[in-house]
Amino acid sequence: MRLAVLLILAIALPLVALPRGAEETTPPEDPSSLFGGAGYPASPVQFARSQIGPDPYFWPQICNVTIVDFDGDGLQDVVACDGQRDAVLWYRQQVADGTTTWDEQVLGTDLATPAHATVVDIDADGDKDVVVSVLVNIMPDDRAIGSVVVLENTAAGFERHTVLDDVHRVADAQPADFDGDGDVDLAVAVFGYQHGQVMYLENRGNWRFRRHDLLVAPGTIHVPVADYDGDGDPDIAAVVSQDEEEVWGFENLGNGEFRNRRLWFTHNHDIGGAGLVSTDLDGDGDTDLLLPVGDNFEFSISFPQPYHGCLWLENQGDWQFATRRIAKFGGTYAAAPGDVDGDGDQDVVLVSMFNEFDKPGNGSIVWLENNGAQEFKMWQIDDTPTHLVTVACGDLDGDGRTDIVAGGLHIPRPHDRIGRITAWRNVGQGAR
Amino acid sequence: MTNPKAGWSLIERVLVGIIVIELIVVGYLRIRSDEAVELEVTVPRPALEQIDTLAAAEIGALCDRVQEALEQGLEPPGDWAELADAYLAFGFLEAAEACYRRGLVRRPDNYRLNKHLGFCLDARGKTNEAIAVFEHAARVGADKKQRVEARYHVGQNLLQALRPADAVQVFDVEAPHYVGVHFQLAKVLLRLNRLAEAKAYTDSMARDFPQVANLLLLRARIEEALENDEGARDLRDRVAWAPISMPLDGGIARFLEGTRDRYGAWRGFQEAARLFQRDRSAAIALMEKSLAAEWHVDPAMQLAIMYHQEQRPADAVALLELAQQRWGGAPRRDELLGESHRRLGNLPQARASWERSLRLRPTASVHRKLAALFPQLKEPELAQHHRTQADYRQGVEHYRAGRLPEAAASLSAAVKSDQQLADAWFYLGEAQRARGDAAAAEHAYRQCHAADAEHPRIHSRLPAGQ
Numbered sequence: 001m002r003l004a005v006l007l008i009l010a011i012a013l014p015l016v017a018l019p020r021g022a023e024e025t026t027p028p029e030d031p032s033s034l035f036g037g038a039g040y041p042a043s044p045v046q047f048a049r050s051q052i053g054p055d056p057y058f059w060p061q062i063c064n065v066t067i068v069d070f071d072g073d074g075l076q077d078v079v080a081c082d083g084q085r086d087a088v089l090w091y092r093q094q095v096a097d098g099t100t101t102w103d104e105q106v107l108g109t110d111l112a113t114p115a116h117a118t119v120v121d122i123d124a125d126g127d128k129d130v131v132v133s134v135l136v137n138i139m140p141d142d143r144a145i146g147s148v149v150v151l152e153n154t155a156a157g158f159e160r161h162t163v164l165d166d167v168h169r170v171a172d173a174q175p176a177d178f179d180g181d182g183d184v185d186l187a188v189a190v191f192g193y194q195h196g197q198v199m200y201l202e203n204r205g206n207w208r209f210r211r212h213d214l215l216v217a218p219g220t221i222h223v224p225v226a227d228y229d230g231d232g233d234p235d236i237a238a239v240v241s242q243d244e245e246e247v248w249g250f251e252n253l254g255n256g257e258f259r260n261r262r263l264w265f266t267h268n269h270d271i272g273g274a275g276l277v278s279t280d281l282d283g284d285g286d287t288d289l290l291l292p293v294g295d296n297f298e299f300s301i302s303f304p305q306p307y308h309g310c311l312w313l314e315n316q317g318d319w320q321f322a323t324r325r326i327a328k329f330g331g332t333y334a335a336a337p338g339d340v341d342g343d344g345d346q347d348v349v350l351v352s353m354f355n356e357f358d359k360p361g362n363g364s365i366v367w368l369e370n371n372g373a374q375e376f377k378m379w380q381i382d383d384t385p386t387h388l389v390t391v392a393c394g395d396l397d398g399d400g401r402t403d404i405v406a407g408g409l410h411i412p413r414p415h416d417r418i419g420r421i422t423a424w425r426n427v428g429q430g431a432r
Numbered sequence: 433m434t435n436p437k438a439g440w441s442l443i444e445r446v447l448v449g450i451i452v453i454e455l456i457v458v459g460y461l462r463i464r465s466d467e468a469v470e471l472e473v474t475v476p477r478p479a480l481e482q483i484d485t486l487a488a489a490e491i492g493a494l495c496d497r498v499q500e501a502l503e504q505g506l507e508p509p510g511d512w513a514e515l516a517d518a519y520l521a522f523g524f525l526e527a528a529e530a531c532y533r534r535g536l537v538r539r540p541d542n543y544r545l546n547k548h549l550g551f552c553l554d555a556r557g558k559t560n561e562a563i564a565v566f567e568h569a570a571r572v573g574a575d576k577k578q579r580v581e582a583r584y585h586v587g588q589n590l591l592q593a594l595r596p597a598d599a600v601q602v603f604d605v606e607a608p609h610y611v612g613v614h615f616q617l618a619k620v621l622l623r624l625n626r627l628a629e630a631k632a633y634t635d636s637m638a639r640d641f642p643q644v645a646n647l648l649l650l651r652a653r654i655e656e657a658l659e660n661d662e663g664a665r666d667l668r669d670r671v672a673w674a675p676i677s678m679p680l681d682g683g684i685a686r687f688l689e690g691t692r693d694r695y696g697a698w699r700g701f702q703e704a705a706r707l708f709q710r711d712r713s714a715a716i717a718l719m720e721k722s723l724a725a726e727w728h729v730d731p732a733m734q735l736a737i738m739y740h741q742e743q744r745p746a747d748a749v750a751l752l753e754l755a756q757q758r759w760g761g762a763p764r765r766d767e768l769l770g771e772s773h774r775r776l777g778n779l780p781q782a783r784a785s786w787e788r789s790l791r792l793r794p795t796a797s798v799h800r801k802l803a804a805l806f807p808q809l810k811e812p813e814l815a816q817h818h819r820t821q822a823d824y825r826q827g828v829e830h831y832r833a834g835r836l837p838e839a840a841a842s843l844s845a846a847v848k849s850d851q852q853l854a855d856a857w858f859y860l861g862e863a864q865r866a867r868g869d870a871a872a873a874e875h876a877y878r879q880c881h882a883a884d885a886e887h888p889r890i891h892s893r894l895p896a897g898q
Contacts, residue, residue: 006447010454058758086761086792110791112761136793137762144832145763145793164888166828166855194645195671201888208886216649216668243646244619267596267623270588301523301688305557307592358479413482413523 037356043379047424060420062407067394081114108151112136120175127153133170142193146170161207168192174225176234179256187236189220218242224278226287241273279337289313294332302354304330330355338393338402345370351388385419401426476527484726487696521691541572645674697726729759745772763793796825820849824856839863854884
């Protein structure tokens with residue numbers, strides 16, 4: 001017996017105890033980390049990239065772009081907010097001998113970090129004015145430094161009217177006749193920092209607006225206006241992204257009265273709500289909401305997270321919204337709906353502020369192909385320029401296809417693929 | 433068959449000898465093997481050329497030091513932590529994670545290494561791993577403060593993973609060191625509609641932090657959910673001028689910023705600020721060198737102030753104009769630009785800069801500067817206008833800081849100069865209201881209404897129709 005034990009020990013010891021290579025010090029990969037920064041399959045719809053406006057200088061800070069026929073000449077123009085130049089700029093499209101140029105005209109200056117410009121005929125005189133939401137400081141700041149400025153289109157140029165000041169940083173202002181008195185009022189997102197509100201500004205004439213607070217909450221980014229309940233008057237939605245991550249609805253009860261409802265919230269207060277866009281995504285006749293999530297611009301390290309992407313808040317009537325994730329895309333900062341592939345349904349374009357751009361090939365702009373049943377497939381449009389924060393869809397060249405314009409805000413590194421305002425002209429499937 | 437009671441046979445003795453030799457050889461090979469594993473490790477080297485050249489050189493040297501130690505069979509664990517921290521602070525997350533893991537091989541129960549690895553995993557979006565690492569940190573924490581801190585981060589990651597009920601369990605600890613834990617707990621409880629528990633926590637915190645904006649807002653939401661509309665309204669009114677926010681956890685941000693400030697250009701900026709008190713020329717030289725390595729608007733402003741204080745207004749003007757081109761305007765930068773122009777005797781440029789500063793954001797300070805400038809420009813009526821505006825803005829600044837008697841004094845001076853200044857009347861009403869003087873407040877509000885019946889906020893302070 002003793003002999004047998006010794007024999008087994010002598011044979012087994014080397015087999016069991018001899019080292020067999022390096023100890024595994026890295027645990028198995030967390031499946032969520034497989035997301036991180038990423039590239040996606042190349043878009044079957046081809047795009048031709050071009051630059052609108054001057055070359056980038058240092059680190060551009062384009063906060064907002066809008067596609068609109070500003071001068072009514074039948075050509076789509078671009079209106080942009082430039083935080084580096086403290087200006088709202090109009091890029092007027094001109095076509096001569098088949099060549100497109102973009103003539104820059106300054107609509108307003110000394111507008112420190114203009115966050116959003118909304119084009120509307122606010123004084124009902126038949127031309128287009130611009131409502132500018134002024135943030136003043138792009139970094140966290142809790143002082144009452146924001147304002148809403150209207151650039152009135154006059155024969156002599158654009159005249160400046162400050163219609164709201166003495167408030168914290170303003171991120172968005174959207175027009176509508178909320179009280180049904182025939183003039184244009186404004187819904188306002190006061191982002192602030194620790195202090196913020198959603199407001200309704202009642203137009204009292206002569207560029208005077210009376211302030212009504214609808215919600216006290218810091219971090220309101222966008223206030224898209226639409227008739228969400230289908231009762232014929234304009235309502236307001238708002239995304240709040242600071243102490244809480246929420247979407248609110250403000251039902252217009254008439255006579256300037258509103259009823260607040262929280263439409264969505266999450267326990268993940270790091271999700272990074274970055275904007276809110278109203279659109280009828282499923283074509284059922286009511287207005288849904290797109291919620292891009294991916295603002296991770298808090299620390300010196302901003303990294304794509306597995307929960308970044310885009311949520312669809314589907315309007316189910318009676319102020320009920322069903323939430324569904326339609327994309328995972330690191331650092332998503334903005335969304336724009338449009339029929340990119342021309343198949344009659346709404347697709348969605350997303351841009352990213354942080355997608356681990358150290359790694360070449362990681363996308364900065366993608367589109368989500370809608371198969372008509374609101375099932376989406378993600379296609380990469382480009383990886384250059386990086387750090388895109390604003391996007392708009394429209395038919396720039398009048399060929400019936402949906403083109404894209406986006407703006408870059410380049411504070412975090414890397415700084416090797418910088419852009420100000422970039423257009424992606426849709427040239428159709430399989431051609432370039 | 434061997435008799436067990438008999439002595440050891442030769443073959444048994446040989447086998448024992450073999451086993452002893454095997455044990456010696458195995459032990460030796462294991463030791464060698466461990467060393468070999470460590471020697472095989474190559475120090476991760478991310479693309480340091482992306483960061484400022486001074487920091488890149490210093491972190492590169494740290495890499496070399498760790499690599500050299502490894503090659504000599506040494507492994508000072510502190511170096512792994514130092515390198516990992518540097519990588520994390522400069523955003524090289526993958527490399528940071530590898531270094532933290534390497535450091536933990538020798539010191540698996542080191543609280544700091546575990547906590548920082550948790551930060552790193554959290555930043556990379558590896559939520560489940562971060563939870564596990566922070567849980568381990570909570571187990572190995574040396575004292576209650578560390579354990580509560582680690583649990584706070586467990587809870588935060590549980591919320592990211594949409595596990596609020598688990599987060600409640602983790603946050604629900606006695607947490608004298610970490611007020612943020614109970615604040616987050618109350619928020620989660622409110623979302624879970626556990627209102628009485630949420631209210632108990634916020635009421636307790638309110639005793640220590642009566643004027644904190646986000647706590648007041650949270651309490652207002654709880655009261656609203658409890659259908660106490662009046663209480664909610666009162667709390668929301670108080671939010672508007674609550675001057676401070678909850679001292680929430682800023683641990684990660686502070687750690688990252690503090691680590692970044694130990695390297696390269698950012699260390700230079702910090703050192704220059706300290707050095708400026710003793711040796712201004714050396715401080716300016718250090719700032720210039722650091723700014724050349726890493727251009728950033730805040731230290732550029734800091735250097736412009738140094739130039740200004742060193743009577744070098746032309747250098748300040750050049751730098752501020754560059755900052756404006758690169759980063760856009762800022763009220764404070766334009767104010768300093770105007771001051772530098774004034775020192776250079778360029779009064780029209782000073783006026784332009786200060787007027788631009790006011791268009792970006794009006795302040796009492798700039799109004800006062802223009803009030804002093806306009807007599808020199810032979811425009812005394814504009815000087816009076818700016819003096820009045822300076823009083824008004826000063827009053828609002830006092831009001832927002834909670835200095836109510838000073839606010840009332842400045843605003844009274846403003847309305848004395850200009851009876852039609854509705855905004856000043858409004859804020860005088862606000863200051864008197866906050867001081868509890870209802871009659872004085874109503875008088876001021878009525879004056880505001882008389883001066884401007886369409887004042888944007890007066891309707892909320894006077895009964896309808898007045």
